[in-house]
Amino acid sequence: MKPSTVWAPRILSVLRIVVGLVLLQYGLAKLLGWPAVEIFKDLTWLSLFSIAGIFELVGGTLLILGLFTRPVAFILSGEMAAAYFIEHFPNSFFPILNEGDLAVSLCFTFLYLSFAGGGPWSLDAIIDKQG
Amino acid sequence: MNPNSLSTIRAPRAFSVLSVLRIFAGLELLQHGTGKILGFPMVPGFAHVHIGSLAGMGGLIELIGGILFTIGLLTRPVAFILSGFTAAAYFMAHASRGFYPVLNGGELAALYCFVFLYFTFAGAGPWSVDALMGRK
Numbered sequence: 037m038k039p040s041t042v043w044a045p046r047i048l049s050v051l052r053i054v055v056g057l058v059l060l061q062y063g064l065a066k067l068l069g070w071p072a073v074e075i076f077k078d079l080t081w082l083s084l085f086s087i088a089g090i091f092e093l094v095g096g097t098l099l100i101l102g103l104f105t106r107p108v109a110f111i112l113s114g115e116m117a118a119a120y121f122i123e124h125f126p127n128s129f130f131p132i133l134n135e136g137d138l139a140v141s142l143c144f145t146f147l148y149l150s151f152a153g154g155g156p157w158s159l160d161a162i163i164d165k166q167g
Numbered sequence: 168m169n170p171n172s173l174s175t176i177r178a179p180r181a182f183s184v185l186s187v188l189r190i191f192a193g194l195e196l197l198q199h200g201t202g203k204i205l206g207f208p209m210v211p212g213f214a215h216v217h218i219g220s221l222a223g224m225g226g227l228i229e230l231i232g233g234i235l236f237t238i239g240l241l242t243r244p245v246a247f248i249l250s251g252f253t254a255a256a257y258f259m260a261h262a263s264r265g266f267y268p269v270l271n272g273g274e275l276a277a278l279y280c281f282v283f284l285y286f287t288f289a290g291a292g293p294w295s296v297d298a299l300m301g302r303k
Contacts, residue, residue, distance in 0.1 A: 044288040054281040061269045071267040130208040132198045137275050141195055145282060148188040151181040 049102065049155030055145050056099030058138075059112065063093025084122075091115045099149075102158020106150050113146035186292030190237055192282055196249070197233030204230050221259075228252050236286075239295020243287050250283035 065073040066089030079085050095112045098104055116139050124136025131137045154160045202210040203226030204218065216222045232252070235245045253276045261273025268274040291297045 044285070044290075047285045047288045051281045051285045055278060058268060058274050058278055061267055065269055071270055073269055128208075130198055131195060132202055132210055133208055137195060138278070141192065141275065141278055141282075144188045144191045145278070148181075148184050151184040153181075 045155045046157060047155075048149075048152060049157035051145070052102060052105065052149055052154050052158070053100050055142060055149070056096050058096075059092050059142065060096030060100065063089050063091070063096050065089075067093055088115065088119060099154075102154035102160050105154030105158060105160055109146040109149035113143050113150060116140070116143035116146060182292045183294065184292075185289060186239065186294035188282070189239060189242070189286060189291055189295065192279065192286075193233050193235075193237030196229050196279070197237060200226050200228075200230030200233045202226075225252070225256065239291035239297050242291035242295060242297050246283045246286035250280050250287060253277075253280040253283060 061071065064070055066076045066079055066085055069077070076085070076089075079089070091112065092115075095108050095115070098108045099112070120136045120139040120143060124131070124134040124139060127134035127136075131140050198208065201207050203213045203216045203222060206213075213222070213226075216226060218224075218227065228249070232245055232249045235241055236249065257273045257276040257280060261268070261271040261276060264271035264273075268277050
């Protein structure tokens with residue numbers, strides 16, 4: 037099936053910006069302490085959480101801008117899969133019980149973005165036009 | 168269009184992955200519906216949900232919408248309704264608890280609102296009942 041050719045790619049860009057923002061707040065909360073989240077308060081530098089925070093800060097920013105969307109989304113999809121299996125999966129099989137809903141949802145959304153790209157409203161699209 | 172460009176959709180593989188995303192989003196929604204209506208999986212927070220209550224009505228939408236979305240039947244109208252449903256859930260249940268989704272617990276609702284919005288425009292992809300029936 038063909039997606040509607042004009043608006044589907046534009047909404048893809050909107051989706052990319054929203055997931056970028058969702059991810060970015062985790063990076064900001066973990067590394068810069070804003071917004072202040074209780075469980076991220078006393079992270080040590082280069083702990084597993086802080087390294088994830090670096091992925092989320094840099095990856096989230098690049099996704100919002102739509103720069104290098106495919107490789108960035110691919111890496112983030114792997115990061116979310118790792119987060120799901122390390123942090124959530126041991127607690128329960130069902131995402132609704134192990135609180136890994138968001139990680140697994142983001143994992144598949146990023147996987148799709150790594151195939152579909154960033155859409156027309158992105159720096160990638162601007163670079164394409166000039167190149 | 169340049170096949171190596173950074174921004175265009177790479178058919179047909181991208182469309183298959185679109186269906187994969189749809190199926191997992193549908194299952195994700197479905198477990199909220201079954202948790203509230205059928206009591207499986209057992210979620211402590213959903214233990215006393217009545218069908219007539221707001222949470223119960225939400226559960227019905229999640230149950231029926233989750234099934235239709237997972238199999239990919241009537242994907243566009245279903246996705247449109249679910250997008251509005253998750254937007255309502257975000258503003259009714261979460262927005263009042265704080266501006267940032269990371270603090271008000273509404274990230275999943277916000278994320279799915281836009282995922283469903285995208286499927287309203289993009290359709291179900293090749294692995295769906297809609298595609299089998301030749302529906303666009």
